[in-house]
Amino acid sequence: MIDEILVPALANKAAYLKDLIELCAIPSVSAQPDRARDVQYCSLWLSEHLRDIGLKADAMETGGNPVVFAEWKHPDPTRPAVLIYGHYDVQPADQNEGWTSEAFKPAIRDGYLYARGASDNKGQFLAHVKAVQTWLKAKGSLPVSVKFLIEGEEEIGGPHLGPFIAAHRDLLACDVAIISDSELQCRSAQPVITHGLRGLAYFEVEARTAARDLHSGSYGGNVQNPIMALAQLLSGLKDDKGRVQVPGFYDDVRVLDAVERADIARLPWGEAHLISETGAPAAFGEPEYSVAERRGARPTLEVNGIWGGYIGPGAKTVLPAVATAKISCRLVPNQDPQKVYDLVRNELLRRCPAHTTLTFRTFGMSAGTLIDLDSPQIRALARAAEATYGSRPLFALEGGSLPVVNDLQKHLGKPIGMLGFGLPNDNIHAPNERFALECYEKGIEASIRFLGEL
Amino acid sequence: MIDEILVPALANKAAYLKDLIELCAIPSVSAQPDRARDVQYCSLWLSEHLRDIGLKADAMETGGNPVVFAEWKHPDPTRPAVLIYGHYDVQPADQNEGWTSEAFKPAIRDGYLYARGASDNKGQFLAHVKAVQTWLKAKGSLPVSVKFLIEGEEEIGGPHLGPFIAAHRDLLACDVAIISDSELQCRSAQPVITHGLRGLAYFEVEARTAARDLHSGSYGGNVQNPIMALAQLLSGLKDDKGRVQVPGFYDDVRVLDAVERADIARLPWGEAHLISETGAPAAFGEPEYSVAERRGARPTLEVNGIWGGYIGPGAKTVLPAVATAKISCRLVPNQDPQKVYDLVRNELLRRCPAHTTLTFRTFGMSAGTLIDLDSPQIRALARAAEATYGSRPLFALEGGSLPVVNDLQKHLGKPIGMLGFGLPNDNIHAPNERFALECYEKGIEASIRFLGEL
Numbered sequence: 001m002i003d004e005i006l007v008p009a010l011a012n013k014a015a016y017l018k019d020l021i022e023l024c025a026i027p028s029v030s031a032q033p034d035r036a037r038d039v040q041y042c043s044l045w046l047s048e049h050l051r052d053i054g055l056k057a058d059a060m061e062t063g064g065n066p067v068v069f070a071e072w073k074h075p076d077p078t079r080p081a082v083l084i085y086g087h088y089d090v091q092p093a094d095q096n097e098g099w100t101s102e103a104f105k106p107a108i109r110d111g112y113l114y115a116r117g118a119s120d121n122k123g124q125f126l127a128h129v130k131a132v133q134t135w136l137k138a139k140g141s142l143p144v145s146v147k148f149l150i151e152g153e154e155e156i157g158g159p160h161l162g163p164f165i166a167a168h169r170d171l172l173a174c175d176v177a178i179i180s181d182s183e184l185q186c187r188s189a190q191p192v193i194t195h196g197l198r199g200l201a202y203f204e205v206e207a208r209t210a211a212r213d214l215h216s217g218s219y220g221g222n223v224q225n226p227i228m229a230l231a232q233l234l235s236g237l238k239d240d241k242g243r244v245q246v247p248g249f250y251d252d253v254r255v256l257d258a259v260e261r262a263d264i265a266r267l268p269w270g271e272a273h274l275i276s277e278t279g280a281p282a283a284f285g286e287p288e289y290s291v292a293e294r295r296g297a298r299p300t301l302e303v304n305g306i307w308g309g310y311i312g313p314g315a316k317t318v319l320p321a322v323a324t325a326k327i328s329c330r331l332v333p334n335q336d337p338q339k340v341y342d343l344v345r346n347e348l349l350r351r352c353p354a355h356t357t358l359t360f361r362t363f364g365m366s367a368g369t370l371i372d373l374d375s376p377q378i379r380a381l382a383r384a385a386e387a388t389y390g391s392r393p394l395f396a397l398e399g400g401s402l403p404v405v406n407d408l409q410k411h412l413g414k415p416i417g418m419l420g421f422g423l424p425n426d427n428i429h430a431p432n433e434r435f436a437l438e439c440y441e442k443g444i445e446a447s448i449r450f451l452g453e454l
Numbered sequence: 455m456i457d458e459i460l461v462p463a464l465a466n467k468a469a470y471l472k473d474l475i476e477l478c479a480i481p482s483v484s485a486q487p488d489r490a491r492d493v494q495y496c497s498l499w500l501s502e503h504l505r506d507i508g509l510k511a512d513a514m515e516t517g518g519n520p521v522v523f524a525e526w527k528h529p530d531p532t533r534p535a536v537l538i539y540g541h542y543d544v545q546p547a548d549q550n551e552g553w554t555s556e557a558f559k560p561a562i563r564d565g566y567l568y569a570r571g572a573s574d575n576k577g578q579f580l581a582h583v584k585a586v587q588t589w590l591k592a593k594g595s596l597p598v599s600v601k602f603l604i605e606g607e608e609e610i611g612g613p614h615l616g617p618f619i620a621a622h623r624d625l626l627a628c629d630v631a632i633i634s635d636s637e638l639q640c641r642s643a644q645p646v647i648t649h650g651l652r653g654l655a656y657f658e659v660e661a662r663t664a665a666r667d668l669h670s671g672s673y674g675g676n677v678q679n680p681i682m683a684l685a686q687l688l689s690g691l692k693d694d695k696g697r698v699q700v701p702g703f704y705d706d707v708r709v710l711d712a713v714e715r716a717d718i719a720r721l722p723w724g725e726a727h728l729i730s731e732t733g734a735p736a737a738f739g740e741p742e743y744s745v746a747e748r749r750g751a752r753p754t755l756e757v758n759g760i761w762g763g764y765i766g767p768g769a770k771t772v773l774p775a776v777a778t779a780k781i782s783c784r785l786v787p788n789q790d791p792q793k794v795y796d797l798v799r800n801e802l803l804r805r806c807p808a809h810t811t812l813t814f815r816t817f818g819m820s821a822g823t824l825i826d827l828d829s830p831q832i833r834a835l836a837r838a839a840e841a842t843y844g845s846r847p848l849f850a851l852e853g854g855s856l857p858v859v860n861d862l863q864k865h866l867g868k869p870i871g872m873l874g875f876g877l878p879n880d881n882i883h884a885p886n887e888r889f890a891l892e893c894y895e896k897g898i899e900a901s902i903r904f905l906g907e908l
């Protein structure tokens with residue numbers, strides 16, 4: 001029966017590719033003020049496109065870049081509603097950084113569409129749009145209610161989406177939300193459903209030892225050095241194997257069950273992959289866990305930045321008054337960001353070197369996310385993925401955070417299905433971003449099947 | 455007999471002050487390109503002034519700002535020659551930083567001349583010029599040969615003075631060099647002769663753990679963090695009391711004799727002074743030594759700068775690939791800078807954390823200086839200081855380095871008398887720089903006496 005939808009999708013693939021090319025040609029770079037008109041235009045193009053295929057659609061005010069909202073209401077109100085998230089803004093693209101073809105003149109080579117935004121995120125969300133279009137064209141209706149929420153500030157961490165979601169709970173109300181965004185990945189025939197994201201506690205600690213910068217000749221050896229004090233503080237936070245040494249840090253960490261460990265072991269995130277991706281000579285971290293486990297299932301403490309004293313070229317004999325470090329902890333579900341921050345802060349205060357004053361500043365506290373794999377909607381997504389890609393999806397715990405996931409969970413309280421359509425080597429956020437034509441087609445198929453499975 | 459010279463000096467003090475005011479009105483800021491003409495003008499003003507008072511004088515090419523060289527040759531070639539060093543360039547002065555009167559409109563208030571450069575170094579070297587002028591006016595001759603070497607790049611660490619000295623050894627040949635510069639100080643009636651300066655070994659160490667900056671969500675907990683690695687490296691270089699933990703670091707340190715320790719104990723460089731100067735809550739350093747001993751008689755290891763990762767406002771979840779620190783050791787006489795650098799470098803390499811590559815870069819290696827207090831010229835300077843200020847000068851080991859001292863020692867090989875005429879609260883390198891009128895007059899007197907004592 002689903003073939004009634006899949007066959008016309010295949011028949012239309014040239015037209016669907018043309019739509020993607022048209023969308024990718026719009027330089028909707030949210031970070032560049034001189035692209036503001038392009039960003040606006042992109043939201044209007046999308047709204048019109050969604051109306052053209054039969055949805056009620058609008059570019060809605062947010063105080064920042066518009067959110068494109070579109071809806072198709074099933075006549076039977078007992079049918080479930082799916083909210084599909086995407087973002088139409090893209091990363092900047094500097095032609096001089098090594099683009100083979102122009103970033104906003106989409107080009108097809110070797111089975112890939114090359115363009116900024118092709119994979120992140122235009123190609124991925126448009127696959128869902130094309131699935132909806134196919135259903136509507138073939139059957140005149142969708143099997144469920146569908147809503148699209150396509151924002152224009154994802155690449156600038158824009159502050160407007162959270163408040164928008166909070167202010168439009170009724171409009172956005174759904175039974176499941178679906179996200180196919182860049183952080184998620186499949187490889188060849190192996191789909192991956194992300195069912196956990198890490199949270200974050202991000203803060204800054206400033207160590208001060210004097211009222212002003214001093215001359216190291218006159219005062220060196222006589223005043224506490226804030227860089228040394230900070231180094232001594234930081235060095236005690238981890239042991240030489242990378243284990244965090246803050247008492248209580250790991251207390252609330254959820255223990256993986258056997259199925260999770262088995263799935264994680266099948267992810268292509270081993271040491272060899274890590275080395276080739278990072279250029280590090282070897283993986284480094286808690287020896288009791290695998291690379292893939294450490295990536296998503298273990299909390300981290302990393303220093304993200306440090307500065308103090310003279311940082312220009314050559315020599316300046318300054319004994320600085322202040323040194324500062326930015327520190328963040330990635331947190332697994334169950335861990336409370338505020339509690340972890342307090343543990344680390346108290347440990348730093350407890351071990352504070354002599355004659356050093358510490359000042360703290362927090363920048364972000366978000367809890368981790370864990371999606372219930374047993375919900376019927378996530379099971380439907382898994383069936384759709386397996387039918388499309390030919391193998392059961394792996395369930396992965398991802399290392400990063402997605403603010404939109406936190407916002408959706410908080411305000412809508414429904415399961416979130418994260419199934420990526422891109423490949424790890426799509427060069428997102430880099431020159432020669434691309435999206436495999438096959439990924440686009442498979443994404444359309446997966447979305448068609450998912451709507452049918454619900 | 456010396457009264458024949460001191461009495462006319464006193465009689466001329468108004469005129470001598472007028473000359474200093476005129477000199478301080480020239481904004482000879484070497485660091486600011488738009489002041490280049492003022493710097494040039496200052497060198498010409500000085501040459502003319504020195505010619506006016508009876509010396510042979512010239513502004514000489516250096517490749518950078520001119521060196522003013524002036525000479526009065528004693529008819530008896532067996533009489534000693536004195537080389538007097540000074541610098542006519544000054545620090546920048548930003549009127550908005552809190553100047554009460556304009557930095558280059560010298561103003562007299564409460565017994566002080568307020569102007570940029572008044573103490574550092576125009577007032578101090580002009581005191582020697584006025585002493586020479588007084589001698590010549592009163593007696594028609596000087597008791598010794600006198601040479602002036604007044605440079606214009608001291609405040610920018612200009613690279614031209616060293617080569618100039620090396621290229622003009624014969625011209626500059628002398629029996630003793632005299633420096634009255636900002637780093638040296640007297641307090642009330644207590645003159646200080648600096649007989650030691652610390653050397654310096656300055657280098658940079660870069661810790662690299664990956665080929666590129668990484669996303670801390672995807673790679674945190676799985677790759678060595680270069681900031682953490684650097685922190686762990688640095689933290690082991692000193693213990694919690696500030697003692698350097700590099701094996702062999704203190705091996706060649708000269709032990710103070712009883713006279714030196716007694717003199718150092720009389721210097722006004724105690725903890726209370728340190729706290730008021732620095733705003734540090736307490737002194738911090740090797741507990742076995744006093745603050746004043748640590749200042750000049752002990753070597754140091756200080757981190758002068760550190761940077762890595764994201765150092766802007768707010769949060770960025772980067773796991774950096776590189777972190778870098780600038781480190782310098784102040785060295786006491788006897789210590790070999792290269793040897794000390796090798797010790798520290800080898801210790802860092804020995805303790806290098808896992809998966810971290812260290813790269814070193816050196817920026818400056820200079821040995822410490824120790825002046826022979828028993829030379830007849832330094833004894834003459836001490837007698838002149840005692841007669842002028844009413845108490846025996848203390849002999850101090852200073853914490854800093856003076857490149858000119860190294861260059862003079864290397865190329866001329868004669869004792870160097872360092873007797874400051876300024877006060878610790880002259881606000882050099884700061885708003886409201888000033889020079890006490892009494893200090894100027896005492897400086898002239900001390901110089902007159904010194905020339906007579908030789």
